[in-house]
Amino acid sequence: MSGSLVLNLPFLSSTKPWSPISDYVPKDSSLPFFYPSIYLSNRPIIRPPRINRPIKATSAPMEAKQSGGYTADTGSTPPIKLLFVEMGVGYDQHGQDITAAAMRACRDAISSNSIPAFRRGSIPGVTFEQMKLxxxxxxxxxxxxxxxxxxxxxxxxxxxxxxxxxxxGGLICSSGVHVEEMGDKNDDCYIVNAAVYVGY
Incomplete structure (x- = not known):
């Protein structure tokens, strides 16, 4: 036939069904079974292509708001030059005062930290009055x-x-007891999480 190309590829034209790998491993072989590719020299080894995708590292701005939240101090606030972040958790087990829980969360965040760098002028060109939260x-x-x-x-x-x-965020859960003498309206316990960003 003129103008046609015929390729003689036995492994494609064979009608024999694919055999399990164990058919190619000699029974008396001392080679481990988990390395069977050496026995398949007369069969095509098809592997999926490797696709290398670059990994992009992204960081959300600190001021990005989550769903359902609001900002208490409105207005455009430029991002601070962040030095560190303090984190805490606060509870109000009796009285159901969410502000008390939030205050305890903030105290928990800052209570185990000291910030001498601002007062001692350890940051060149930054004074104590420039500390921002x-x-x-x-x-x-x-x-x-x-x-x-x-x-x-x-x-x-x-x-x-x-x-x-x-x-x-936070949580409303049961404290397990309703104590009227402590101002409880019910047995709810309020929990608040706090993150305090410190910079200048």
């Missing part, structure tokens, strides 16, 4: 509007608070 609180959605932001701010002894952000 951003507060992010995880609070159960149904309780967010009950927060007293000014009471929460009073926890921080120094540093300019440039932003307080409230997002869905």
């Amino acid at each position: 951003q507060i992010k609180l995880g609070v159960p959605h149904s309780l967010q509007q009950s927060l007293d932001i000014e009471r929460i701010k009073s926890v921080f002894p120094y540093g300019k608070i440039v932003n307080v952000e409230i997002v869905d």
Whole structure:
């Protein structure tokens, strides 16, 4: 036939069904079974292609709000030059005061840290008055509007608070007991998570 190309590829034209690998391994072989490719020289070894995709590392801006949250201090706040982040958790087991839980979370975040660098001038060109804080609180959605932001701010002894952000988080659970003498309306326990961003 003129103009046609015929390839003689026995392994493609064979009608014999594919045999299990064990058919190619000699019974008396001392080679381990988990390395069978040496016995398949007369069969095609088909492997899926490797696709190398570059991994992109991304970081969300610190001010990005989660679903359901709000920012207590409105206005455009430029991002601070972040030095470190303090994290804490606070509870109100009796009295059902979500602000008390948030204040305890903030105290927990800052209570085991000291920041001498600002007072001692360890950061070139930065004075103590330039210390800035951003507060992010995880609070159960149904309780967010009950927060007293000014009471929460009073926890921080120094540093300019440039932003307080409230997002869905925390927890409402049972304390296991309803104590009227402690102001309980029910047995709810409120839990708040806090992240305090410190910079200048």
